[in-house]
Amino acid sequence: MARVLVQSTNVPGLVSGLKHGQSKGSGKSKRAVRMMSCIQAPGLRMRGFSGLRSFNALDTMMRPGQDFYSKVAITRSSRRQKASRCVPKAMFERFTEKAIKVIMLAQEEARRLGHNFVGTEQILLGLIGEGTGIAAKVLKSMGINLKDARVEVEKIIGRGSGFVAVEIPFTPRAKRVLELSLEEARQLGHNYIGSEHLLLGLLREGEGVAARVIRMVGESTEAVGAGVGGGSSGNKMPTLEEYGTNLTKLAEEGKLDPVVGRQQQIERVVQILGRRTKNNPCLIGEPGVGKTAIAEGLAQRISSGDVPETIEGKKVITLDMGLLVAGTKYRGEFEERLKKLMEEIKQSDEIILFIDEVHTLIGAGAAEGAIDAANILKPALARGELQCIGATTLDEYRKHIEKDPALERRFQPVKVPEPTVDETIQILKGLRERYEIHHKLRYTDEALISAARLSYQYISDRFLPDKAIDLVDEAGSRVRLRHAQLPEEARELEKELRQITKEKNEAVRSQDFEKAGELRDREMDLKAQISALVDKGKEMSKAESEAGDVGPVVTEVEPPTYCLCLDWHSC
Numbered sequence: 158m159a160r161v162l163v164q165s166t167n168v169p170g171l172v173s174g175l176k177h178g179q180s181k182g183s184g185k186s187k188r189a190v191r192m193m194s195c196i197q198a199p200g201l202r203m204r205g206f207s208g209l210r211s212f213n214a215l216d217t218m219m220r221p222g223q224d225f226y227s228k229v230a231i232t233r234s235s236r237r238q239k240a241s242r243c244v245p246k247a248m249f250e251r252f253t254e255k256a257i258k259v260i261m262l263a264q265e266e267a268r269r270l271g272h273n274f275v276g277t278e279q280i281l282l283g284l285i286g287e288g289t290g291i292a293a294k295v296l297k298s299m300g301i302n303l304k305d306a307r308v309e310v311e312k313i314i315g316r317g318s319g320f321v322a323v324e325i326p327f328t329p330r331a332k333r334v335l336e337l338s339l340e341e342a343r344q345l346g347h348n349y350i351g352s353e354h355l356l357l358g359l360l361r362e363g364e365g366v367a368a369r370v371i372r373m374v375g376e377s378t379e380a381v382g383a384g385v386g387g388g389s390s391g392n393k394m395p396t397l398e399e400y401g402t403n404l405t406k407l408a409e410e411g412k413l414d415p416v417v418g419r420q421q422q423i424e425r426v427v428q429i430l431g432r433r434t435k436n437n438p439c440l441i442g443e444p445g446v447g448k449t450a451i452a453e454g455l456a457q458r459i460s461s462g463d464v465p466e467t468i469e470g471k472k473v474i475t476l477d478m479g480l481l482v483a484g485t486k487y488r489g490e491f492e493e494r495l496k497k498l499m500e501e502i503k504q505s506d507e508i509i510l511f512i513d514e515v516h517t518l519i520g521a522g523a524a525e526g527a528i529d530a531a532n533i534l535k536p537a538l539a540r541g542e543l544q545c546i547g548a549t550t551l552d553e554y555r556k557h558i559e560k561d562p563a564l565e566r567r568f569q570p571v572k573v574p575e576p577t578v579d580e581t582i583q584i585l586k587g588l589r590e591r592y593e594i595h596h597k598l599r600y601t602d603e604a605l606i607s608a609a610r611l612s613y614q615y616i617s618d619r620f621l622p623d624k625a626i627d628l629v630d631e632a633g634s635r636v637r638l639r640h641a642q643l644p645e646e647a648r649e650l651e652k653e654l655r656q657i658t659k660e661k662n663e664a665v666r667s668q669d670f671e672k673a674g675e676l677r678d679r680e681m682d683l684k685a686q687i688s689a690l691v692d693k694g695k696e697m698s699k700a701e702s703e704a705g706d707v708g709p710v711v712t713e714v715e716p717p718t719y720c721l722c723l724d725w726h727s728c
Contacts, residue, residue: 251339253351253399254484255290259283267325270310271317276328277365278310280355290352301371309370330365334358349395394501396494397508400481401474404456404511416454417587418580419447422573423454429569430509430544431467437538439515439547441554442573445623447584448548451573452511455546468509473546475511478518478530495533503542515547516557519564531564538567581609581622585629596633605629647690654683 252260260275263283267275284292285303327335338358342350359367407413416423422440429438440448456473458464481498485491502508512518518531537543547568549558558565576584585605593599612625661676 251342251348251350253349253395255287255352255399256350256355259287259290259292259352259355262286264325266307270314272314273317273325274328275325275331276314277330277334277359277362277367278314278370280331280334280359281367281370282306282310284352284356284359287352292352292356295353295356306370309373310366313366313369330362334362334365337361347395351395394505394508396497397474397501400494400498401476401510404453404473404475405460406472408453408457408460413453413457414450414591415587416447416450416457417584418576419451419454419573422451422571423458425571426451426455426546427458427464427468429571430546431465432541434541435539435567435569436541437543437545437547437568438571439549439554439558439568440571440573441549441551443575443620444550445620446573446575447622448573449513452513452546452548455509471507471509471544473509473511475513478512478514481530491530492528492533495530499534499537499543503537508544510543510545511548512545513548514553515545515568516549516553519557519561531561535563535567575620576622578609578613578621581613581625582606584622585609585625588626588629592629592633596637598633598637600629600633604632608632647687650683650687650690654680654687657683 259280260283263275263279266279266282266286267273270279272279282303284290285296285301285306287293334355335358338350338354341357341361342348342354345354347354359365360371362368404413426438426440430436440451442448452473452475455464459468459471459473462469476498481494482491485494502510518534519529534543534545538545554570558568582605585608586602589600589605608628609621609625612619612628613621616624616628657676657680661673661680664670664673664676
């Protein structure tokens with residue numbers, strides 16, 4: 158490269174007084190010294206040299222008292238330090254989705270602060286900002302929030318220059334934290350790296366900015382470590398928690414909608430679950446008839462204790478098949494995830510798995526030479542080791558499950574018919590309170606009856622109670638929007654205010670400051686009038702609420718043309 162550089166340059170007569178006889182060494186050393194002397198020459202012009210970019214990778218600025226050989230040594234050392242900031246890609250393959258999100262948030266925090274590195278402090282901010290992992294919950298329980306942590310980080314390291322590279326490297330301490338998190342996972346017997354392991358590695362490193370921030374916000378690293386250890390050791394089902402949602406826990410917290418009716422179907426499901434083998438009910442019905450609601454109703458019964466001893470104390474967990482398959486790029490990854498999940502369910506012996514759209518088991522995760530989820534689950538379903546509630550439509554059941562007799566015999570079908578109009582009215586009355594709280598209004602009985610009857614009469618391509626619930630929801634949103642708008646007088650004032658503001662800005666641009674001052678006074682007066690009208694409307698709404706009303710009242714739904722609009726998707 159040096160020979161090409163010397164041959165493709167046009168160098169004037171003066172080259173820092175260096176002659177061939179003065180250069181030390183031979184071969185490549187001579188050419189390298191000659192290159193550096195050319196760079197220092199004031200009259201050097203680099204014309205037509207295509208290799209300039211690769212040469213510029215070497216910092217050629219010489220310092221006073223520094224020779225070429227020491228400069229090369231320093232450059233090699235700096236390159237080794239940069240290379241040491243790279244993290245092996247294989248390490249990230251063990252990271253859970255939440256741990257990867259933490260790293261991405263850490264990079265975002267580095268960009269926000271204008272830093273060209275990811276340090277322990279950015280990893281800490283990422284752990285807090287992730288919000289749903291074990292580490293975030295422990296830090297939140299300790300009173301460590303994102304706002305205070307950001308303030309402390311900025312106090313310690315300040316803000317950067319603002320220019321941030323596309324690829325942000327890890328500092329040596331941050332890389333050490335990742336290595337320690339891997340060690341923590343191995344010590345706990347986990348074959349994955351989660352957010353809790355990252356926090357344990359952060360605390361174990363102990364000397365970075367993150368540890369100082371934790372101490373500054375009022376917690377000792379030992380207390381946080383104890384909290385993480387308790388949370389991590391208590392998590393006996395990490396795979397199930399990552400890919401599933403605990404419906405029983407949601408029922409205990411009151412986050413599920415009440416289930417009205419469907420007592421016969423729920424009792425049939427409980428009866429099948431009480432069997433010794435083949436205890437897997439499959440809910441079959443048209444879309445929108447309430448198959449998922451039956452699983453939620455079972456979870457509510459378990460949480461209230463209104464179930465037989467055979468399923469008392471069990472947890473209904475819905476499995477997200479899309480999330481389970483996502484990210485399985487290589488052969489065997491999906492099977493490994495599913496095997497872990499099955500092992501956790503067998504060891505727990507208190508899990509009832511709910512799989513919505515159960516027909517997606519057929520073909521899920523199948524690749525060349527691999528088996529799909531249905532064939533993996535078949536033995537456990539037949540022996541009763543795995544209790545599973547499936548839900549699918551009649552068409553999908555015939556198309557997929559009936560064509561696989563071995564899978565079909567492991568599920569006991571439970572037909573879920575469409576409710577009648579009268580049953581739908583009772584369902585709407587049971588859901589009324591939830592929608593009144595959400596929309597901050599009140600539904601009359603006449604509105605609910607109209608929603609059930611009109612949706613049944615005019616929306617023909619969907620099924621009750623889903624289409625009636627959608628109609629109630631749409632009507633509530635429309636009424637609330639109508640009442641949330643400003644009064645006519647306030648809208649006129651808003652229009653006048655926009656015009657006054659525009660004229661004021663034009664007067665300022667034309668340097669007519671006297672006119673601009675008058676318009677500013679008028680602008681402030683209009684803002685005060687609008688604010689008074691808004692406050693008056695709020696006081697009236699508050700008085701109505703104190704008198705016993707939730708807010709606006711939905712007395713009827715839209716006429717049949719509105720239902721047709723929903724049917725044909727033309728609005």
